[in-house]
Amino acid sequence: MKTILAFGDSLTYGANPQTGGPRHAFEDRWPIALEKALAGDARVVAEGLGGRTTVYDDPTAAADRNGGRILPTLLASHAPLDLVVIMLGTNDLKPSICGTALWASYGMRRLTQIVRGHFGGLGEAIPQVLLVAPPHACDSDNADMMAHFGGVAHVVGQSQLFAQHYRRQASDWSTGFFDAASVARASSLDGIHLDAANTRAIGEGIAPTVKSMLGL
Template structure:
């Protein structure tokens, strides 16, 4: 069976918009975009969505385990063989504590893609295909507004920079902000309708990449 790995953060985990800090409510499985994508394509989707995950940065407050670069090699080995790895990260890199530019975030996603490209986690010990997805831009709203101060502009700079990075690496690219938006309750997470829209749109983009 065709297998896709989604490597992401809380929006791939299915975290619901937060009314208070520390909330852990999660959309039902049927409403999370990776599951919606898998259902539409009829393939197995493995979801590695870790709330708070960054691209390549140890989080000085939430911990080094939030660093996607630290986690990715073990995850690839655990789930191989994989036909495709979809990477949607960068939202947490927009937190004020990191002080990054959109270009920095896109370059870091590119480093993750190169880890996948250098792996033997695909069929027959080859590397899996990789798709880069620019995350839905954030708003500075609700309980996460201060944490993501400056994130509105920073997150909107990711998509054009990541499109260029994907072209440099010869990888397919998708901009989630074209089809979905965050909920105004916390300015970071998607409601069920946005999750559904994103899942269906990415399924359409992923379909041609999968083995027939």
């Protein structure tokens, strides 16, 4: 059986776009939906943290949200791995963090290097990497959330650039690529997070790419 690490932020965690709403049920979180779609051929380890960035610090956070700093620990904890699926970058768009999809793509490049360097340095089999461009942000009446991400024009415009920048990194670094915006869209409740159906749709949408990469 193959082992897959799903590394992400609140979209992987299953955050509810309704303010104060409950976390999505297990079966609606995309890593679980992916595992179900793989029909017993792989187990998917879900590692999602709200506010997680690619490789940038958030000094206001109670937990370490820098993905680059925690990733080696998770790789060691869940080894051996056949595939690491990385869907990060939305939080990078906050002006206080990074601000652009281009620099988020540089963070994804660094995470790819970390995966390969970690296992290569140990002389162990290096898992494949799948870079996932997050869904686009959308307009919302949630003024606090929109302000947190630099305003509607900024976050929507930058999020629409994820795919082109991530696709280029995937080509340059010979990783897999999937555009989550092709199957899922953010809820207008807060403009960032997904309802249960759209969260689940990411796992179902990624499944054919994962099957192809792992020969399932």
